[in-house]
Amino acid sequence: MNDASSRKTAAILTIGDELLSGRTRDANMHYLSGWLTERGVALKEARFVGDDQKDIVEALNALRAKFDYVFTSGGIGPTHDDITVDAIAVALGVPVIEHPKAIAMIKAWYSARGEEVTPARARMARTPQGAKLIDNPVSGAPGVMVDNVFVMAGVPRIFQGMLHAVEGEIERGAKLHSRAVMAAGLPESQIADQLRDIQSALKGVTLGSYPIDGDEKGVTIVARSETPATAEAAIVAVSAAMRALGHEPVLEDHRSGKVA
Amino acid sequence: MNDASSRKTAAILTIGDELLSGRTRDANMHYLSGWLTERGVALKEARFVGDDQKDIVEALNALRAKFDYVFTSGGIGPTHDDITVDAIAVALGVPVIEHPKAIAMIKAWYSARGEEVTPARARMARTPQGAKLIDNPVSGAPGVMVDNVFVMAGVPRIFQGMLHAVEGEIERGAKLHSRAVMAAGLPESQIADQLRDIQSALKGVTLGSYPIDGDEKGVTIVARSETPATAEAAIVAVSAAMRALGHEPVLEDHRSGKVA
Secondary structure, rough: OOOOOOEEEEEEEEOOOHOOOOOOOOOOOHHHHHHHHOOOEEEEEEEEEEEOOOOOOOOOHHHHHOOOEEEEEEOOOOOOOOHHHHHHHHHHHHHEOOHHHHHHHHHHHHHHHOOOHHHHHHHHHEEEEEOOOOOOOOOOOEEEEEEOEEEEEOOHHHHHHHHHHHHHHHHOOOEEEEEEEEEEEHHHHHHHHHHHHHHHHHOEEEEEEEEEOOOEEEEEEEEEEHHHHHHHHHHHHHHHHHHHHHOOEEEOOOOOOOOO | OOOOOOOOOOEEEEEOOOOOOOOOOOOHHHHHHHHHHEEEEEEEHHHHHOHHHHHHHHEEEEHHHOOOOEEEEEOOOOOOOOOOOHHHHHHHHOEEOOHHHHHHHHHHHHHHOOOOHHHHHHHHHHEEEOOOOOOOOOOOEEEEEEOOOOEEEHHHHHHHHHHHHHHHHHOOOOOOOEEEEEOOOOOHHHHHHHHHHHHOOOOOOOOEEOOOOOOOOEEEEEEEEOOHHHHHHHHHHHHHHHOOOOOOOOOOOOOOOOOO
């Protein structure tokens, strides 16, 4: 995709054996991708690794050097398999401390519920040295911001809550506008030459071609541009090509909430 | 996760702007993860990159050096945004050729349907030099095997068809058996110490703790081991700990088809 240099870049590192074993299907990457697109930030890469310190450190160091923002998902709970905070501290070369504000937040959360702060719960107050906290509106224990890394929970509801809490930390960029058109029954292989020509003729637009469940049921063409009029112009050209091939184009309502 | 050295390792590289922009939610990583777990192969990493040759080359070279098998998903269709074959040839340092068997397969597929092999369709016969083909039972144009890389389509139905077609190429390993137990209303933070003790006491088992939508609605504990009896023993111990905390453990039927 053509990215304007003004747009910030991001990656997500998702951590958890259960995602690589097939037990759990991740939801956070997809949620984050739409959230960033709406804010004009380009998600450029996603990685998934298991609960292994070496793998987490290696992936985090690669991603934080390469992109403006790195979001991590998973591994910050109270149990033995929650090793993300330690791994991130190792990656950054800083010690893990008990964060004074975090332990206060956790104490307040549990005492309001008449429960004790056990050592396992206190563990969630550990952060890499120099970290700031991310509010957790769902379950009390905060996430962590350190350098350009946002360390967030894996449970989707908590991940989403934390994401909204870091809204103010993210620099918005030029939003990518997308327009889409679908033709039922048109194989993408029939319109491939026309797409190539339209892509070459128009500047500042990227065309994506997405067959519907194979090459024979139809195709959706998406035009992405920082300028809505350019995306529209591309879709007008694609629609004309679809009509010339004997297939009626069906425009997607771009206010439907479907992203880029 | 503890992996026996006998088990082969794998990664998936998923390619497509639409997955990073939030338009499309990927399904292939999750499908592959379960498929590999059932065959005793350890999926160790997943990466997602956009339709960008440099990004694909860099990710592929990192993954193919590190793991026994690399599966790619996406970017092998007939349109201008399908750049995976070229990127893989660049990564391997070999030219792209028109594969004689592939072009014959594509001709046979389209002529059986009374359709022409346009240049766009012929493009799907291009492979890195030295590649073998992967049958595509859904839409004709084959996938590609080259070195330890399996190059497959992004459309889930085609991806799955190609995966079954490479069954014989994958060396099965010791299968990871999993057993799981759930306690409604038990916060994982209450059972964290007991889990740590059980994990330390039992060899050859990995315990995962997965809160149900936050820390207060309950928790599922999964024990993974190459020996079913070891996984069972861990779950018996976890169940006893749940009961001691006043929560009734509910065993998950391990024949339910839910994987590891």
